[in-house]
Amino acid sequence: MTSLYSLAHLRDLPAATWDALVPPGHPFLRHGFLSALEDSASVAPSTGWAAEHLVLERDGQVQALLPAYRKWHSYGEYVFDHGWADACERAGIAYYPKLLGAVPFSPVSGPRLLAPDPADALLVLQALPQYLDKAGLSGAHINFTEPQLDAQMAGQPGWMERLGCQFHWRNQGYRDFQDFLDNLSSRKRKQMRKEREQVAGQGIDFRWYRGDELAEAQWDFVFLCYANTYAVRGRAPYLTRAFFSLLAERMPEAVRVVMARQGGRDVAMALSLVGGDSLFGRYWGCLDEFDRLHFETCLYQGMDFAIAEGLQRFDAGAQGEHKLIRGFEPVLTRSWHYLLHPGLKRAVEDFLRQERAGVRGYAEEAKQLLPYRKG
Incomplete structure (x- = not known):
């Protein structure tokens, strides 16, 4: 039997069980990092972050995880949707609480749906709209994803892609x-x-x-x-x-x-x-x-x-035209957004379509400012 449920505390799941689903090379997704945020009260309802990690379980065995948080604001995310929230407030639409699938305060791209079997990741994605509705959430936002999940998200109805640009150094x-x-x-x-x-x-x-x-x-x-x-x-x-x-x-x-x-x-x-x-x-x-x-x-x-x-790679964090002229190359980042309110969804979808073109153009222009010798 397969079930999807949420965890309010990471300590309720053994570290070994969680870390078994974290691919190598992603320290921000490890139980140690995320539990340190919770146990230190850096992430807590009092700071506007309530842990709501989604767990897909089958026959008593954990098959997939989505590190996630119920949020009452948009700070500490590095994918900025304050304008969407402000528009909702003016229109009398509830934007908060929302569900955020991300690593708090860490704009580092990586896996977000932790599942060895892509089919299990897909089950979580497909269950999210109903989960949001039942849980009283306005939508889901999954930030700084990796290509494998991007390919899955692109095929799912209702999910909207957002692009960003960072600067990474390559050895x-x-x-x-x-x-x-x-x-x-x-x-x-x-x-x-x-x-x-x-x-x-x-x-x-x-x-x-x-x-x-x-x-x-x-x-x-x-x-x-x-x-x-x-x-x-x-x-x-x-x-x-x-x-x-x-x-x-x-x-x-x-x-x-x-x-x-x-x-x-x-x-x-x-x-x-x-x-x-x-x-x-x-x-x-x-x-x-x-x-x-x-x-x-x-x-x-x-x-x-x-x-x-x-x-091979140095990711020195968000922001960065000062990094560009020191050899850090532009890299596109992606996040995905699912909004339940149909009018809000249409408005955001139109905004993101224009924004994606602008971000792609900016990244291409930025490459011309790199300090490397030509030829």
Whole structure:
């Protein structure tokens, strides 16, 4: 017998059962990462995120999972639908709560329907419209999907595709950072070399750590830096201090932190995760102002690390025209949206059709700004 039900707490499913369905190389989908968000209260109903993970079970065995959340706002998603919500409010249409299939606060593409058998993934997709209606949800939004799921979604009625653009760095088998620079135009090569020299000239050096190599006092510093990036904009951070300790405890082998030091004291940090052949830059922060330190800590240090470790890809996070001119190439991302209200669906569908053309055009134009030598 097959059934679909939801989990309000990840701790209600054994980590081994969950992780057995997570493909290798995707640390953000592991039980350790997602449970750290819940157990630290970074993700909780009080913050507008209620875990509602969908589980497909057959004869007592879990066959498919959709990490998902019931949401009362659109923050922390990096696929922006605030305009849709505002239009609904003006029209008297309830947009919240909605169902979000995504990794909170992490715009990293990857599997979303965790199912070894594509047929089971399809069963979850087909059951979602009825589930939404019964659960009082306005729609479902599955963000930052991978090609296998994209192919399935494209064939399902009612699902609308949305494109985005990120910037990722590819390691072309470089021997070292200088080897990378040698592939750039002369002007860009000089610019990057100068930026690195400016940081070194301020007496700043760097040290890399695994998750289990940091003491709690160092994690205090990591959190302080992370929280400061929000404080300077007058906002509260998404993640709590407890999240960082839980992450280091549950997934130490995947965590990498680079500390920037000046005169023997830490002044900035960047936290990344490693998975498969990729480095994922996530959080950064600095307590003082230093010229060009952001580029060095968040970009050049990660590129150095990827080269040294033989990693093929560096995803340094959302946003990024400043990444483009430093060798990060435009990459299209996809999300999928299912809306129950027919009028809203028609309006969004028309908007997305125009937006997709614009995003594709932007990505093509961005390629012309890459710093690599022509020919």
